[in-house]
Amino acid sequence: MAPIVLAMSGASGAVYGKEIFDRLVAARVETHLVITATAQVILKDEMDIPPGYFNRAGVTVHDNGRYDVPIASGSFLTAGMVVAPCSMGCLARIASGVSTDLLERAADVHLKERRPLILVPRETPLSDIHLENMLRISRAGGTILPAMPAFTHRPKTIEELAAFIAGRVFDHLKLPQDFTPRYTG
Ligand SMILES: Cc1cc2nc3c(=O)[nH]c(=O)nc-3n(C[C@H](O)[C@H](O)[C@H](O)COP(=O)(O)O)c2cc1C
Numbered sequence: 001m002a003p004i005v006l007a008m009s010g011a012s013g014a015v016y017g018k019e020i021f022d023r024l025v026a027a028r029v030e031t032h033l034v035i036t037a038t039a040q041v042i043l044k045d046e047m048d049i050p051p052g053y054f055n056r057a058g059v060t061v062h063d064n065g066r067y068d069v070p071i072a073s074g075s076f077l078t079a080g081m082v083v084a085p086c087s088m089g090c091l092a093r094i095a096s097g098v099s100t101d102l103l104e105r106a107a108d109v110h111l112k113e114r115r116p117l118i119l120v121p122r123e124t125p126l127s128d129i130h131l132e133n134m135l136r137i138s139r140a141g142g143t144i145l146p147a148m149p150a151f152t153h154r155p156k157t158i159e160e161l162a163a164f165i166a167g168r169v170f171d172h173l174k175l176p177q178d179f180t181p182r183y184t185g
Contacts, residue, residue, distance in 0.1 A: 003030035005081035007103045009090035010038025013122040014046045016084045019162035031059045032071045034103045064101045071106045080116030080173045088123045095133035117142040153181035
């Protein structure tokens with residue numbers, strides 16, 4: 001299959017990005033990774049994860065300040081992009097189409113090419129501006145998949161909560177997964 005673009009921006013909830021990353025690597029999905037400067041700080045603060053963690057086989061780690069890479073172009077085929085966690089600042093910039101860094105440009109490309117773009121925002125409460133930006137992205141074809149894990153399956157750990165969200169992201173990327181418990185009534 002075509003590669004996936006995974007981006008992490010500067011919101012709390014580094015565990016969501018890490019969980020999706022680990023699952024993509026485990027599934028041997030070719031991954032293009034972009035991590036903003038603030039996301040790198042948060043990965044260290046929340047999880048003690050250094051940048052070197054992401055250097056794995058099948059993973060291309062991009063410099064968020066450079067546009068001269070394949071994922072900045074619509075001619076490079078991908079199966080979709082996910083931004084997890086997605087800050088409100090990042091979401092606003094994607095909604096406005098400004099493409100001030102590689103992450104935003106890659107997201108812009110996914111919208112214009114009508115490919116899956118899944119944003120996993122983490123903020124609470126939400127202002128009218130946040131909500132309007134989400135609606136704008138949704139109307140442009142993106143998917144807003146908030147970091148709101150369910151509790152129906154009685155999760156015991158943070159990893160279980162993150163796995164729930166990772167599984168829903170996989171579902172929307174049409175990647176097979178069995179790590180989200182499926183409600184059977
Ligand atoms: C420790 C830390 C935690 C943050 N948590 C959030 C958050 O949960 N949600 C959010 O929208 N912004 C959060 N921010 C603010 C964003 O990082 C900032 O507004 C901006 O979007 C950063 O750009 P980036 O998302 O492209 O990295 C946080 C910033 C810091 C330093």
